[in-house]
Amino acid sequence: MTAEPRPIQIAPSVLPADFARLGEEVAALEKAGVDRIQWDVMDGNFVPNLTFGPDVIAACRPHVDLPFEAHLMVERPDELAPRYVEAGCERLIVHAEACTHLHRTLGGIAELGARASVALNPATPVSAVAHVLDLVDMVLIMTVNPGFGGQRYIATMEPKIAELRALVLAQGADVDIEVDGGIGPDTVAGAARAGANVLVAGSSLYRDPDGLEHAVTELRGLAEATR
Ligand code: DX5
Numbered sequence: 001m002t003a004e005p006r007p008i009q010i011a012p013s014v015l016p017a018d019f020a021r022l023g024e025e026v027a028a029l030e031k032a033g034v035d036r037i038q039w040d041v042m043d044g045n046f047v048p049n050l051t052f053g054p055d056v057i058a059a060c061r062p063h064v065d066l067p068f069e070a071h072l073m074v075e076r077p078d079e080l081a082p083r084y085v086e087a088g089c090e091r092l093i094v095h096a097e098a099c100t101h102l103h104r105t106l107g108g109i110a111e112l113g114a115r116a117s118v119a120l121n122p123a124t125p126v127s128a129v130a131h132v133l134d135l136v137d138m139v140l141i142m143t144v145n146p147g148f149g150g151q152r153y154i155a156t157m158e159p160k161i162a163e164l165r166a167l168v169l170a171q172g173a174d175v176d177i178e179v180d181g182g183i184g185p186d187t188v189a190g191a192a193r194a195g196a197n198v199l200v201a202g203s204s205l206y207r208d209p210d211g212l213e214h215a216v217t218e219l220r221g222l223a224e225a226t227r
Pocket of ligand 1: 149200
């Protein structure tokens with residue numbers, strides 16, 4: 001990874017979308033100019049919420065050409081990984097906290113032909129991924145505690161984002177830094193300035209009175225203005 005800033009990517013969460021119209025909702029996000037779609041997969045155990053099974057994602061797959069990534073907030077990612085790749089997710093994001101053998105889990109995702117990424121909950125130190133940066137193309141720094149959309153951004157994660165960026169640069173790793181939780185017009189600059197280049201947003205996109213396209217364009221512009 002060079003010290004050059006990495007391209008800003010907008011990866012909306014469909015958590016706030018209308019679950020009765022998900023095919024249309026992902027098509028609307030594509031039209032709004034997002035770069036990929038993030039599916040917040042929750043198993044009711046790792047986090048106290050339950051969301052998308054692989055069949056729901058597979059049903060939406062034909063509606064857009066965008067890459068899908070599955071944020072696996074689940075206790076047994078190794079078991080579920082093949083199902084989400086088959087459903088059409090090109091990237092799987094596993095939580096370091098859910099993996100007894102993280103190095104092996106990430107290698108297993110690559111063997112499935114998918115891109116492996118790892119997520120860290122707010123209290124988990126960056127050091128948890130120091131020895132697997134060669135196995136991932138992205139690290140997700142959670143800026144809320146996982147489980148629900150619409151939560152307040154945890155600004156104390158910004159030094160953690162900066163610490164991760166320094167580690168990635170020191171290792172010369174080709175790794176994007178993603179942030180997820182409370183990302184919107186008032187918080188995106190802090191996260192981008194700290195080193196994040198992939199932005200997951202849900203509530204802030206759907207609550208924009210000027211619509212999704214305006215929200216996506218504004219978010220991207222605010223992040224790029226920090227460069
Ligand atoms: C938490 C979820 C949320 C969601 C986006 O488990 O991962 O962070 O993606 O939420 P908001 O509404 O804060 O953008």
